[in-house]
Amino acid sequence: MAGEHTLTETESAVAQKLNGLVLDFEAMAIASNLFRAANAVRNHMERTVLAPHDLTWTAFVVLWVTWIWEPIETRTIAAEAGFSKATLSGVLTTLEGRNLVTREKSTTDGRLVMVRLTPVGRRLMKKLFPKFNEEERTVVSRIHKNQRANAADMLRSICLAVTPFDKSK
Amino acid sequence: MAGEHTLTETESAVAQKLNGLVLDFEAMAIASNLFRAANAVRNHMERTVLAPHDLTWTAFVVLWVTWIWEPIETRTIAAEAGFSKATLSGVLTTLEGRNLVTREKSTTDGRLVMVRLTPVGRRLMKKLFPKFNEEERTVVSRIHKNQRANAADMLRSICLAVTPFDKSK
DNA sequence: AAATAATCGTTCGGGTACGAATTGTTTCAC
DNA sequence: GTGAAACAATTCGTACCCGAACGATTATTT
Numbered sequence: 001m002a003g004e005h006t007l008t009e010t011e012s013a014v015a016q017k018l019n020g021l022v023l024d025f026e027a028m029a030i031a032s033n034l035f036r037a038a039n040a041v042r043n044h045m046e047r048t049v050l051a052p053h054d055l056t057w058t059a060f061v062v063l064w065v066t067w068i069w070e071p072i073e074t075r076t077i078a079a080e081a082g083f084s085k086a087t088l089s090g091v092l093t094t095l096e097g098r099n100l101v102t103r104e105k106s107t108t109d110g111r112l113v114m115v116r117l118t119p120v121g122r123r124l125m126k127k128l129f130p131k132f133n134e135e136e137r138t139v140v141s142r143i144h145k146n147q148r149a150n151a152a153d154m155l156r157s158i159c160l161a162v163t164p165f166d167k168s169k
Numbered sequence: 170m171a172g173e174h175t176l177t178e179t180e181s182a183v184a185q186k187l188n189g190l191v192l193d194f195e196a197m198a199i200a201s202n203l204f205r206a207a208n209a210v211r212n213h214m215e216r217t218v219l220a221p222h223d224l225t226w227t228a229f230v231v232l233w234v235t236w237i238w239e240p241i242e243t244r245t246i247a248a249e250a251g252f253s254k255a256t257l258s259g260v261l262t263t264l265e266g267r268n269l270v271t272r273e274k275s276t277t278d279g280r281l282v283m284v285r286l287t288p289v290g291r292r293l294m295k296k297l298f299p300k301f302n303e304e305e306r307t308v309v310s311r312i313h314k315n316q317r318a319n320a321a322d323m324l325r326s327i328c329l330a331v332t333p334f335d336k337s338k
Numbered sequence: 339a340a341a342t343a344a345t346c347g348t349t350c351g352g353g354t355a356c357g358a359a360t361t362g363t364t365t366c367a368c
Numbered sequence: 369g370t371g372a373a374a375c376a377a378t379t380c381g382t383a384c385c386c387g388a389a390c391g392a393t394t395a396t397t398t
Contacts, residue, residue, distance in 0.1 A: 031305045256356070259354065
């Protein structure tokens with residue numbers, strides 16, 4: 001993470017490549033840093049909190065969402081966690097094999113599948129989440145306290161801007 | 170993306186799960202929104218700009234870094250793009266098979282591999298990047314202009330906070 | 339009631355993603 | 369100068385990750 005080239009160096013290099021074209025370097029910097037940050041945080045979490053319990057970031061997110069809202073439909077987990085149903089299917093199989101979650105057909109609608117945590121999964125989350133939140137505190141530690149609400153808002157604005165539906169307002 | 174539960178609902182649900190424990194909900198919101206945003210942006214870019222050219226997000230990032238700095242060492246690409254050398258190896262093989270990049274051993278150090286764009290790759294980037302930047306403009310469109318520099322800084326602060334070395338200052 | 343459409347979770351194929359082990363190269367100690 | 373240590377990229381094994389296609393179930397039409 002954190003490439004060795006500075007922003008200005010990159011800008012002038014790009015400017016040379018596309019002589020005369022109008023580029024929004026500020027937008028470029030935000031998009032680029034958004035990914036550096038997300039990657040850095042995920043790697044940090046996996047190394048410090050998740051790896052000792054043999055959990056990937058994605059697996060943890062699925063456990064977390066299920067823990068909060070169980071019983072929960074798979075489509076809701078996917079929407080809440082932010083990845084596709086196809087991805088979720090595989091992750092659930094992994095977690096099921098490790099006896100952390102259970103799948104069962106909905107009794108009211110045969111198409112739906114309800115997901116729950118096993119007692120083992122519930123115990124794991126109760127132990128893990130405080131540690132996780134502790135590291136989340138590290139993540140934001142260099143953002144001024146009075147700027148943090150602002151930071152969350154900005155990230156929400158970015159989500160809104162690229163969400164397909166409801167682009168108005 | 171954009172789960173159906175509001176932040177406050179989530180907070181009270183979590184609070185119930187961990188009765189009495191002190192949690193930093195602001196940190197939680199920032200970390201969570203960071204990933205929603207990063208995912209949303211990547212998916213948006215893949216659907217609007219990249220899919221027509223059969224490129225994944227990662228493949229595009231590799232092409233971009235190479236385009237700006239070629240000839241470039243593989244380890245530098247990985248550092249600049251923010252993922253592991255193991256990942257890069259696979260992506261380079263894919264891009265090489267599509268005749269978009271070339272690999273060649275460094276003449277001065279036999280351990281290093283230098284990567285370049287092929288003419289085809291260079292032509293692709295010259296056409297693609299302006300469209301990409303156009304969409305980056307969409308990404309930041311809902312952040313107030315006078316807040317954008319701030320946004321980039323916050324994301325950099327997050328990177329710094331979780332970067333293993335040089336935690337001081 | 340029987341086609342038709344919509345919706346759900348899964349599967350499939352191709353492409354990332356990582357840490358650990360591996361292979362090849364250079365450098366360092368002596 | 370030769371063995372050891374350091375370093376670079378790749379390979380390996382496992383686990384995501386997505387869109388598209390699929391089969392099963394429910395809803396809608398007529």
